[in-house]
Amino acid sequence: MAQATVPATDPSVYSAYQDKWSPLPTTSEDWINRAREVAAVLSQDAAQRDQENKSPRAEVALLKHSGLLKLLGPRKYGGGEQPWDVAYKAIREVAKADGSIGMLLGYHLLWSTTANVVGTAEQAERTHELIISNNYFVGGAVNPRDSDLKITSDGDQLVFNGAKFFNTGGVVSDLTVLEGVLEGTDQHIFALVETRQPGIQFAHNWHNIGLRLTESGGVKIDNVRTPWTEALGWDASTKQPRQDVLGVPFASLLLPTIQLVFSNFYLGIAIGALEFAAKYTTSNTRPWPFGGDNKDSATDEFYILERYGNFFAHLRATEALADRAGEKLAALYARYTSNRPTLTAEERGEVAEWIASVKVVTTDVGLRVTNGVFEVTGARATSLKVGLDRFWRDIRTHTLHDPVAYKNRELGRYVLLQELPTPTWYT
Structure with missing residues (x-):
């Protein structure tokens, strides 16, 4: 099924910042200052962009140019290796100018480090390398009040089918965190998958009064497959949760x-x-x-x-x-x-x-x-x-x-x- 074409902001308007903001900040204060610089850019036309309500492809490009998407990641892969208290201050600075983009940054930082919390050490390393080396933006189809995303096991693969009513940032993301319940159990599984694939179909129905540039609308998941090895915190051989990871x-x-x-x-x-x-x-x-x-x-x-x-x-x-x-x-x-x-x-x-x-x-x-x-x-x-x-x-x-x-x-x-x-x- 072909994805609908929706109005979007033009990433080229911020292309000059790709060189201007290179290299990455090094100290905590430098990272917070970088967030202030991003806010200064966003504040120039925040009200206009809010009213136009276009898909924020340019704004995500600006976050990529700034390096803020890498703030929490390990230095060995090109990240800032900053602690969460610095990340929170950076989110706050961006949100002062544009609440939508502050929210997108916050959700990305959470989803891009989910493997640190619920995954194995090997999964965390692999995820960081993938996200940081490619400067990916991560969205999330995670809404635990919706129970209509089902997971089945097919050999060495997981298969996701269903929908999520809310899906923050997915439309403009490179990777999407999927979350659902494994068939026959009450166990939830998180996995990161590529966003641009036929099985991920966005509803483009986020027309709410606020946070209009967060692309938080619905998404249909149709036969999306990923290896069992991508099930965060699970043992791919036994297909059971790792108690040393999820049981603490x-x-x-x-x-x-x-x-x-x-x-x-x-x-x-x-x-x-x-x-x-x-x-x-x-x-x-x-x-x-x-x-x-x-x-x-x-x-x-x-x-x-x-x-x-x-x-x-x-x-x-x-x-x-x-x-x-x-x-x-x-x-x-x-x-x-x-x-x-x-x-x-x-x-x-x-x-x-x-x-x-x-x-x-x-x-x-x-x-x-x-x-x-x-x-x-x-x-x-x-x-x-x-x-x-x-x-x-x-x-x-x-x-x-x-x-x-x-x-x-x-x-x-x-x-x-x-x-x-x-x-x-x-x-």
Whole structure:
């Protein structure tokens, strides 16, 4: 079945950055600065691109030119070999300018390192070499609430059939992570496959209010085959899960890791909204002439100063919390990647609750700030041409991914009962 042709941005518009951003950054601060440089490019026309809603092929090319797709990979294959706390800060910087591209970067970094967490050491090495040496972008057809992607075994191959309602970044990816349940079992399998093949058919139906450039629409999977050796964390000879890989708390770190990806692009979007609104207020917002304490400038009005100060304080506190959680998770990876079975359930649970705290706060503060900035910019700031609305639309869209009320409940049980969260697809 031929794939539909959809409007897409032109990668050639960013071709000059391929040479400009060579070689790769070397230090952690250099990597974060590179993310800021990418954000500066994206900010120039972010509102226009959001409204045009074209498939982000150019934006993915820009990420490739920047080297950010390689940030977490081993140096021996050409990667940056940075820890996750640096990756989170890079995601945040990109999301300040464009929430969609910050989200795509975050998901790529997660999916490109999934083998580190749920795969064998050999699978992790092979995956890194493939992705980094080719500068591949990785999407994911992973949505555990959908149970309609089935896996069957056919000799030395796995066969995927079914669909996923959500599939982030797949349309513009080189590789796609597939996830489903092996027939006759309740066991899930992750595997990376080439995206450009007849059996992967995208619905091109992502027409949501926010994160419009993430290509998060549906996908049909029709007889997609991959060797059993690509089943992450499974023994290809016995066709059984490797208990030394999947049977330890380390494998369940994948879920807190992606939850903190979410929180960091929420935080980046919220900070970006405040910075964008501040520029608008200083240049365009008019003072209110009927308040009885009239000012010559909007930036002298008490309520505007008070709101900006309050938003800034809450975002600064949220950023400190997110950084601390990122450091704690990165420390677990540094300590246990080469000795996975020694990570305890208690250590995993504690870091999961740090990350749950970040999820609650970034959701609450992010929605409050991206909604509240309209109160201090004025009615004219609602113009689509201004583009201030995209920040709220982006956060509102993704914070519905998994209900934050359950994170609050989880934290309540942790505080009152000292109960560690049971690892799930969302915990």
